[in-house]
Amino acid sequence: MYTKQTKIVCTIAHNRCEPDFIKSLFDAGMNVARLNTAHIEMEDAAYIVQQLRAVSNRIGILIDTKGPEVRIRDLETPLEVTAGQTLHVSADQQPTFGFCVNYDAFVNEVPIGSDLLIDDGEIHLTVQDKKDDQLICQVTNSGEIKNRKSVNVPGVNLQMPSLTDKDARFIEWATENDIEFIAHSFVRNRDDVMAIQSILDRRKSPIKIIAKIENQEGIENLESILDCAHGVMVARGDLGIEVPAEEVPNIQKMMIRTATRKVKPVITATQMLHSMIDNPRPTRAEVSDVANAIYDGTDALMLSGETAYGKYAVEAVQTMTNIAQKVEAEKEASSVTLPVIQQSADLMPRNYISKSAVEISARIGAKVIITSTRSGDTAQICASYRCRTPIVAYSASHRTVRELSLTYGVYAQCIDVPPECAELVNKTVNLLIDEGVLTPDDIVCYIGGGQVSARHTNLLQIDTVKTLLN
Template structure:
């Protein structure tokens, strides 16, 4: 149904599936496309260095404004409490300092760093809420030192080459070197896919001219990008990235929350309709659905 509804490209999220599952999905996509005598592309989306907190011992915790909270990579991965939790990136304490703002769960929860002692990042809750296992964490303004290509990404690039995907999306690149490294690994593995730079770090926005010279396409990945640069900056940056991509004769994809309400509702909001229309009028070459088609109740309607 998704193919007949008009999907041009299916994204395989390497963050959430094992190799066996990914191979099954790729095979199924190709079989269905062949049955309908059409061509549908496959995009391998690398997980990248997404930094996540650990798990909570007794389930989700409720945090209130003003509460003290500590993030510490030395905390056992499954032993988080309402006062402290572990984190996947051991170098995070060296990347932050007093006064920094840390955003968790796609910006729904915010901490202000008060001090760093050894491996412990001592914070104060600025925006509270319910915090659950493995939520992502970003530093407002960017600047985290995590490499764009993790060991998992390197293994997944080889898998993507074996699957003969059409595109490889590099998550959280900082600069052109990150894209060139991914392309070199892909070619070493025998892959010939186009390479997409997902623009979701503030450093990538600053280095967009050099990235456009080496990437086959860019993706305006509005979720993590908005967390780093702020929602108030996103509209202007999206328009600028789209314009620069066209000037460089590069493909540009606009992604994240295009029709988010359709996860639960059969029709989009007018604001979402205008958002998609504005992206198209600005010159985006494609829009990408995520939760709407991956876990939503109305995936076919969202595509239509």
């Protein structure tokens, strides 16, 4: 249980979700399961959820919506193109030589001089002119253009609706199926987040929104996006197409830093161990990539094709776990560099106590920080300081436990919470003794309500195990 602090998100496919397979991923280090709605229908998703819940009630479930993206449509056969050729792009009818896209205003909104990147940049076109409601483009490199492939326009803010009809249906489905997280693609601004939140509010759903940042507009609006989203994902695939690839490492560091400062979980994603789809061992560059994301302070790392259809899915998760364990044992804690999070006056005692608990635990060598929590907020605040001391969060809510599956350094369990604080401390310490985590001489830091009924954290207690139990 206490093997690593960085969380791992694994993409699960509907045709590869047997309980034995899921348990193997869970045992190797998976904390959250991702369902990519671009490739599944609702009945597929329901089946995956059923299989996940059969394995463990501690696995968080994240559904990934498609979001506003431009794709090629109605191209019956692949189009072979050669560098220097001219082709036409339309949103209305199929050109003689070219293709149609799925966004009606595409031709109007894309200016002359823009770059079009097809299929994650495999084909590059430049817009030379506009004529008869078509873009006149020149092909920069030879290749093959296929139906349903993505079309990116770096530096151009297209005014597409934030939600597709399929997205809205899946979000409504999620509210009825006990899902913890919705990761929404191509979030550009606060309004994109609120479009999802309005559906959740209307259905009185507690689902948390993770904003996937995949373009320049999203980067520029990161602060305001984080003000209303639960967390963010550094979605490096499209991000590396929408902005120059050499800028992505610094953007990743900035996003992780900003999310951590705001006490919001952050996931780093895309091609982290991509070669392990076909090979039993990662490249050295991939190992360094995973390690650097952990050094940057990410809450979670995400695997996509590696676990959805890769030949070495369990090995990929185990590899990521091994890297995390090694890096976490050597990297410095960041607690001294982060200020106390500023919130309303009634929450500030909790926030000061949380930082104090982390700093004191580090200085005196406490074995664990124990917290009791209804919402998970105290555990998240402690985790934002990225301490080495494990944070063990106990809650009466299975949902809170699963929501904390995305938060760095937090090991959450669901228990029946005793009515008195002393009973709660006694119970949680005994549970950790039974698990072999604590011995009588270990120092423990407890942070929680002085009374179980307290509205906010107001108690910090530090002592040895044997003293707490006497």
